[in-house]
Amino acid sequence: MAEQATASDLLQTPLNDLHVELGARMVPFASYSMPVQYPTGIMTEHLHTREHAGLFDVSHMGQAWLIGPDHETTARALEALCPSNMVELKPGRQRYTVLLNEEGGIVDDLMVTRPLAAERDGQLFIVVNASRKDVDYALLRAKLPDNVRLELVEDRALIALQGPEAVAVVAAHAPATAELGFMDADFMEFDGIDCHISRSGYTGEDGVEMSVPTGAAEAIAKALLADERVKPIGLGARDSLRMEAGLCLYGHDLDETTSPVEGSITFAMQKRRREEGGFTGAARIQKELAEGPSRVRVGFKLDGKAPAREGAEIRLPDGTVIGTVTSGGFAPTMGAPIAMGYVDAAHSELGTKVNLVVRNRELPAEVAAMPFVQQRYYRKPKN
Amino acid sequence: MTTYYSKDHEWISVDGDVATVGITNYAQEQLGDVVFVELPEVGKTVSQGDEAAVVESVKAASEVYAPLDGEVVETNGTLEDEPAKVNEDPEGAAWFVKMKLSNTDQLSELLDADGYKAFIAEL
Numbered sequence: 001m002a003e004q005a006t007a008s009d010l011l012q013t014p015l016n017d018l019h020v021e022l023g024a025r026m027v028p029f030a031s032y033s034m035p036v037q038y039p040t041g042i043m044t045e046h047l048h049t050r051e052h053a054g055l056f057d058v059s060h061m062g063q064a065w066l067i068g069p070d071h072e073t074t075a076r077a078l079e080a081l082c083p084s085n086m087v088e089l090k091p092g093r094q095r096y097t098v099l100l101n102e103e104g105g106i107v108d109d110l111m112v113t114r115p116l117a118a119e120r121d122g123q124l125f126i127v128v129n130a131s132r133k134d135v136d137y138a139l140l141r142a143k144l145p146d147n148v149r150l151e152l153v154e155d156r157a158l159i160a161l162q163g164p165e166a167v168a169v170v171a172a173h174a175p176a177t178a179e180l181g182f183m184d185a186d187f188m189e190f191d192g193i194d195c196h197i198s199r200s201g202y203t204g205e206d207g208v209e210m211s212v213p214t215g216a217a218e219a220i221a222k223a224l225l226a227d228e229r230v231k232p233i234g235l236g237a238r239d240s241l242r243m244e245a246g247l248c249l250y251g252h253d254l255d256e257t258t259s260p261v262e263g264s265i266t267f268a269m270q271k272r273r274r275e276e277g278g279f280t281g282a283a284r285i286q287k288e289l290a291e292g293p294s295r296v297r298v299g300f301k302l303d304g305k306a307p308a309r310e311g312a313e314i315r316l317p318d319g320t321v322i323g324t325v326t327s328g329g330f331a332p333t334m335g336a337p338i339a340m341g342y343v344d345a346a347h348s349e350l351g352t353k354v355n356l357v358v359r360n361r362e363l364p365a366e367v368a369a370m371p372f373v374q375q376r377y378y379r380k381p382k383n
Numbered sequence: 384m385t386t387y388y389s390k391d392h393e394w395i396s397v398d399g400d401v402a403t404v405g406i407t408n409y410a411q412e413q414l415g416d417v418v419f420v421e422l423p424e425v426g427k428t429v430s431q432g433d434e435a436a437v438v439e440s441v442k443a444a445s446e447v448y449a450p451l452d453g454e455v456v457e458t459n460g461t462l463e464d465e466p467a468k469v470n471e472d473p474e475g476a477a478w479f480v481k482m483k484l485s486n487t488d489q490l491s492e493l494l495d496a497d498g499y500k501a502f503i504a505e506l
Contacts, residue, residue: 042441043416236415236442305466306419307439330418330441337418359421359437 013059014157014217022232029235030130032060037234045237046332049163049203050373054233054241055224056160062133063156063211066124066140068148071114074122077148078112081139083260083279085270086124092116094183094198096268098260099136104281104288105256106263107139108132109248113185113198125185125196127158127209129250143280156196157217162207162241164376165229167199170208173223177208181380190220202238204245204375243338244331246299246370252310253297253326253340261288262342264297264370295323296348299370300339300356307337308356308363314341315355315362322347325356333373339365387490388499389450394474400487401456405478406438406447406469409503415440417469422458422479429453429482431489436479438469451489453482 010033019026024035035057037045048054068074075086084097091114099107113125128136140150161170171178176188177197185198196211212220224230239249248254254263259281266274266289273279277286302308312325328339339356347354350369355362387395392410396403411417419439429435429449436447458480462468468477484490494502 036442037415041415046441240441305463306421307444309444330439332441 011060013057014214015057015059015159015221018218018221019057019232024232024234027235030060032130034060035232035234037236038232040231042234042236042240043332045231045233046240048231049233049237049241050205050333051163053161053163053166053169053207053224053227053230054203054237055221055230056162056233056238057157057221058160058209059157059217060130061158062126062128062130062136063153063158064126064128064137064140065151065153066126066144066148067151068122070122073145074124074148075114077144078124079273079279081143081280083269083273083282083285084112085272086112086114088270088272089114091118092184092186094185094200096265098254098265098268099139100260100279100281100285101256102280103256104259104284106250106254106258106260107256108136109250109254109265110136111198111200113196116186125211131251153211155214156211157214158209158211159217159221159224160201160207160209161224161230162201162203162205162233164206166205166207167378169224169227169229170197170210172227173220180208180378182206182377191223193220195220199378202245202247203241204247204371204373204377205241206376206378237332240329240332243327243329243340244333244371244373245375246340246372248297248340249327258297258342259285259288259293261285262293262295262297292345294345295342296345297326297340297342298348299368299372300325300328300341300354300365301368301372302337302339302356303364303366305337306358306361306363308339308358308365312339312341313357314343315357316347317353317355322354328356331372338368338372340370343367387450387493387495388502389448389493390502391448391450392503393447393450395450395490395493396478397484397487397490400484402451402453402482402484403478404435404450404480404482406473407499408473409506411470411473414438414445414469415442417466420462420466420469420479422462423455425455425458427455429455439466447479449482450493451482451484452486453484455480456483457481 174190180199314323323343325341421437435449
């Protein structure tokens with residue numbers, strides 16, 4: 001059995017002591033000591049999140065502001081580096097995008113929020129992956145124009161509460177949360193503490209992500225955990241939840257060689273940007289949009305019960321190798337194994353029969369639609 | 384019948400030259416929820432330390448090593464439909480394989496119950 005890595009040289013989040021107190025199994029992740037699971041275990045944590053509310057410490061992720069003289073300037077500065085509309089992003093709205101390299105490959109995927117308050121005009125709030133923050137910040141510092149600066153947020157924790165009961169739980173402390181629609185965000189008070197809350201997440205469920213002062217993080221987490229609807233959730237279940245939701249994990253399903261077209265995230269590229277280009281790597285992306293990419297990320301449902309994981313070869317029934325699995329594992333909500341991977345575009349149609357090779361055994365599977373589990377994002381009732 | 388333990392967290396219950404092998408409670412706790420068990424073919428000859436089975440949890444695959452030299456004579460078919468049994472009854476109903484031992488001298492290399500308890504207390 002593998003040995004536990006020592007945590008002595010790893011970074012800790014503001015909730016580290018709480019995780020240890022809760023009996024979490026801590027593992028190294030992106031230079032941080034993070035909880036992979038609590039005594040409840042991954043299966044229970046995953047299922048609980050889809051039924052009630054799961055609390056995630058995601059403080060390892062990078063939080064930062066892009067600050068320019070006005071919205072259009074800051075938005076256009078970001079648009080030079082990403083294929084999404086930032087100029088048209090409305091105040092109080094959040095959007096998913098990617099930073100691109102010169103070859104049209106993805107440097108990182110991230111969330112961008114335009115603040116609601118007029119006093120914050122010209123500011124954009126970004127949340128980036130922990131494993132990529134150094135690379136992202138270096139890229140931004142190198143490429144942003146002189147009148148847009150990058151300001152890192154180093155005094156805030158990031159806490160997610162996800163699941164059908166999450167907003168009700170949070171709204172008891174921060175009533176304004178209940179007014180947020182999916183992908184809305186705003187500053188508001190949680191038990192009198194100033195926080196930034198967005199109604200978004202990485203699970204396919206309703207829920208929020210909260211940027212809270214470091215000093216208040218433990219108290220806020222404990223206040224949420226005091227609600228019987230809430231359980232703490234580790235990175236293990238975070239991964240199985242996002243996989244069922246068909247969401248990418250950078251470094252696995254997206255990397256510097258994959259374009260957003262290959263990655264099947266064209267939804268993040270709005271029409272104006274697709275047509276106008278004007279961002280790093282646009283040539284390749286526009287070519288792939290016009291002609292189709294040579295490979296593409298698809299989902300797989302396996303016929304049997306044995307999982308196929310990252311690195312497994314994808315073959316046609318005749319043995320032809322057509323790709324590689326980039327994420328895979330057991331999906332607790334489905335009670336079956338699923339996977340994602342890149343295949344030659346010619347074999348990417350839904351229903352295509354394949355074999356995933358695990359320990360020299362060919363496991364039958366077929367290309368399946370993502371998300372694997374229905375998304376249950378909040379829809380504001382129409383008045 | 385005597386039960387031995389390996390430092391790889393297997394239990395081995397020996398009756399003459401036939402050993403029933405499974406993983407210990409400590410092992411199943413470390414693994415988490417088991418979702419699939421890949422067992423060897425009946426008739427397979429294994430040497431001590433060879434990969435004999437694979438246990439898939441939600442998060443990862445873990446190898447189970449043959450604790451002794453021998454031939455697999457029976458595998459536990461119930462684990463195919465009920466892999467969670469490994470978490471529920473690891474040292475009883477969730478045995479993995481029965482082996483005909485080719486070298487019972489190797490048993491002296493294994494731990495007894497007290498020895499295994501002491502071993503895991505140090506981990």
